[in-house]
Amino acid sequence: MSDAWEELLLAGYNETEQDEIRRLMVGWGKAFFTSVAHCIVYHANEHGFPRRYLLYLRVASNFNKKRASKTERKDGTTIWVRPNHEFLIESNGLVIVYGRNKP
Amino acid sequence: MVEISLDTSKAVSNELATLAQTETKETDRKLIAQVFNSLNPDFWATARERSRLHKIEWQAKTNVLADIQIFNTYLAGIASQIADYGYLRNLDLVTTDKYMNLWQLHVFGERDFDNWFFSSPNDFPKLKVYVQKLDYLRLLVIAYVETYLLPDKAEADKLAGEAQPEQTLAATLA
Numbered sequence: 132m133s134d135a136w137e138e139l140l141l142a143g144y145n146e147t148e149q150d151e152i153r154r155l156m157v158g159w160g161k162a163f164f165t166s167v168a169h170c171i172v173y174h175a176n177e178h179g180f181p182r183r184y185l186l187y188l189r190v191a192s193n194f195n196k197k198r199a200s201k202t203e204r205k206d207g208t209t210i211w212v213r214p215n216h217e218f219l220i221e222s223n224g225l226v227i228v229y230g231r232n233k234p
Numbered sequence: 235m236v237e238i239s240l241d242t243s244k245a246v247s248n249e250l251a252t253l254a255q256t257e258t259k260e261t262d263r264k265l266i267a268q269v270f271n272s273l274n275p276d277f278w279a280t281a282r283e284r285s286r287l288h289k290i291e292w293q294a295k296t297n298v299l300a301d302i303q304i305f306n307t308y309l310a311g312i313a314s315q316i317a318d319y320g321y322l323r324n325l326d327l328v329t330t331d332k333y334m335n336l337w338q339l340h341v342f343g344e345r346d347f348d349n350w351f352f353s354s355p356n357d358f359p360k361l362k363v364y365v366q367k368l369d370y371l372r373l374l375v376i377a378y379v380e381t382y383l384l385p386d387k388a389e390a391d392k393l394a395g396e397a398q399p400e401q402t403l404a405a406t407l408a
Binding site: 161162163164165169170173174176177179200202205206207208210212214216218220227228230232233234 | 282288292306308324327328334
């Protein structure tokens with residue numbers, strides 16, 4: 132079932148791109164947001180990908196964990212950090228935020 | 235001269251109290267919305283400081299930036315719902331989650347974070363102001379949930395509990 136945030140996430144993309152968004156969304160969690168789509172839209176805007184949600188999801192899914200440092204916390208979150216300013220945070224195996232700490 | 239009965243007087247008084255609380259609730263919701271909507275511009279303004287801290291943390295193996303981001307993520311999920319709807323669709327989860335419930339959400343109190351925040355107060359000024367704003371939003375959200383949402387939920391649960399025997403009876407008779 133679609134929600135308003137998912138409609139926003141998919142808006143402007145063709146059918147193939149929408150399918151790719153839906154496929155990439157499967158790896159995401161929603162933390163305390165109302166839906167996975169809401170979580171993605173919020174963080175894409177926060178981390179410099181406003182209205183470029185597919186790009187944000189692609190970049191996040193290409194995060195290279197091989198050279199990343201990994202920290203697991205007792206609350207179920209796992210923090211991945213790379214030297215190139217990228218980071219990825221998962222909760223119980225699902226991504227809740229991807230970002231870059233650079234100007 | 236018109237005489238007003240005690241019952242009428244009490245009813246009017248209750249109506250006024252309810253009206254006043256509704257207005258206060260809306261004011262509190264708008265304040266949460268305003269603070270929440272100002273988060274992203276403030277976050278963008280911390281980019282240089284975050285970049286510098288990222289380099290330091292990569293060497294030191296600390297996670298101050300991740301602590302802030304996790305705090306932000308959970309808090310934003312709650313605050314955005316209050317800002318948009320005035321209530322929480324996942325109130326039960328937010329108030330009962332084992333590790334991340336509303337009262338457990340914090341960023342202060344972690345050793346590495348406190349060392350970073352308090353050891354050199356003038357370093358990373360924008361990022362520290364951003365964290366203070368997040369913590370202010372946390373307090374606003376807690377006050378909102380405790381003042382408006384939990385009492386409403388308790389009342390709804392009570393009504394549901396009272397209604398249950400009738401439903402059971404109706405089902406039995408049917």
